[in-house]
Amino acid sequence: RGEQRRAGGLGPDTWAADFPLANGPRQSPINIIPKEAHYDPSLKALKIRYDPSNTKGILNNGHSFQVDFVDDTDSSSQQTSTVPHPVILYYTTLTGGPISGVYRLKQFHFHWGGSDNRGSEHTLNGIKFPCELHLVHWNTKYPSFGEAAEKPDGLAVVGVFLKIGAANPRLQKVLDALDAIKTKGKQTTFANFDPKTLLPGSLDYWTYEGSLTTPPLLESVTWIVLKEPISISPAQMAKFRSLLFTGDGEAPCYMVDNYRPPQPLKGRLVRASFK
Numbered sequence: 001r002g003e004q005r006r007a008g009g010l011g012p013d014t015w016a017a018d019f020p021l022a023n024g025p026r027q028s029p030i031n032i033i034p035k036e037a038h039y040d041p042s043l044k045a046l047k048i049r050y051d052p053s054n055t056k057g058i059l060n061n062g063h064s065f066q067v068d069f070v071d072d073t074d075s076s077s078q079q080t081s082t083v084p085h086p087v088i089l090y091y092t093t094l095t096g097g098p099i100s101g102v103y104r105l106k107q108f109h110f111h112w113g114g115s116d117n118r119g120s121e122h123t124l125n126g127i128k129f130p131c132e133l134h135l136v137h138w139n140t141k142y143p144s145f146g147e148a149a150e151k152p153d154g155l156a157v158v159g160v161f162l163k164i165g166a167a168n169p170r171l172q173k174v175l176d177a178l179d180a181i182k183t184k185g186k187q188t189t190f191a192n193f194d195p196k197t198l199l200p201g202s203l204d205y206w207t208y209e210g211s212l213t214t215p216p217l218l219e220s221v222t223w224i225v226l227k228e229p230i231s232i233s234p235a236q237m238a239k240f241r242s243l244l245f246t247g248d249g250e251a252p253c254y255m256v257d258n259y260r261p262p263q264p265l266k267g268r269l270v271r272a273s274f275k
């Protein structure tokens with residue numbers, strides 16, 4: 001099919017020209033075939049400790065919207081005034097699972113389709129979900145996110161599938177903020193949100209070595225895709241689809257189909273934390 005134009009740039013089929021990593025050995029997303037995943041009893045349980053006080057804001061970045069968290073020790077970023085700031089005692093962190101060390105939450109965002117038959121990045125037995133949530137963490141053995149993003153063990157992204165069902169009350173606070181960030185570049189305050197509330201009951205997961213799914217497509221991500229989806233209602237999906245890729249004053253283009261399709265596995269192993 002013709003390469004879909006996505007406002008502010010061309011779609012995934014054109015990325016290889018500027019980002020040769022697009023055809024690299026560990027690209028994401030992938031199609032997950034549960035029967036071909038290897039149960040690994042040595043995989044630990046995921047330990048996710050989010051401190052809601054770390055939420056910073058919510059932003060329409062022109063290809064999705066993201067909720068940002070305070071994730072760096074750089075004091076200049078916390079001293080927004082001469083008034084001394086309480087030192088953040090702890091961050092929102094991910095430990096256990098397939099990773100070693102402590103990874104800090106930077107942001108979470110979603111990918112979704114123009115209709116319910118597509119939208120997720122990972123697929124299950126070739127099936128696309130209407131939406132997929134990504135919680136992006138970076139390895140605190142590196143001094144910053146930017147440094148970590150260049151290392152093979154620098155990032156860990158938790159992926160959660162969303163399936164059409166009953167309205168999900170835990171999405172409501174995010175959805176209510178979308179009216180204030182309709183166009184590219186808009187952001188608004190967003191405080192005390194615990195993203196743990198977005199996770200399903202079971203933390204069973206598949207894991208594999210992959211990459212960012214948007215340019216620069218860096219091959220630095222340990223992917224942790226949860227088996228159990230969470231629900232989203234058609235009305236809530238419509239709210240996501242009311243956002244715009246485009247900025248104020250530009251011809252409006254609805255923010256839909258902001259997902260990269262599955263990439264070749266190239267011999268990689270997908271491990272399961274469950275039987």
Ligand SMILES: NS(=O)(=O)c1ccc(C(=O)O)c(S(=O)(=O)NCCc2ccccc2)c1
Nearest residue numbers: 107134136146149157211212213214215216
């Ligand atoms: N689908 S995904 O989890 O791979 C992903 C998608 C988008 C972004 C993003 O930057 O918006 C991100 S990000 O927040 O990790 N930023 C990646 C781009 C980047 C690399 C190095 C320094 C700054 C930004 C991740």
Ligand SMILES: [Zn+2]
Nearest residue numbers: 109111134213
């Ligand atoms: Zn993503």
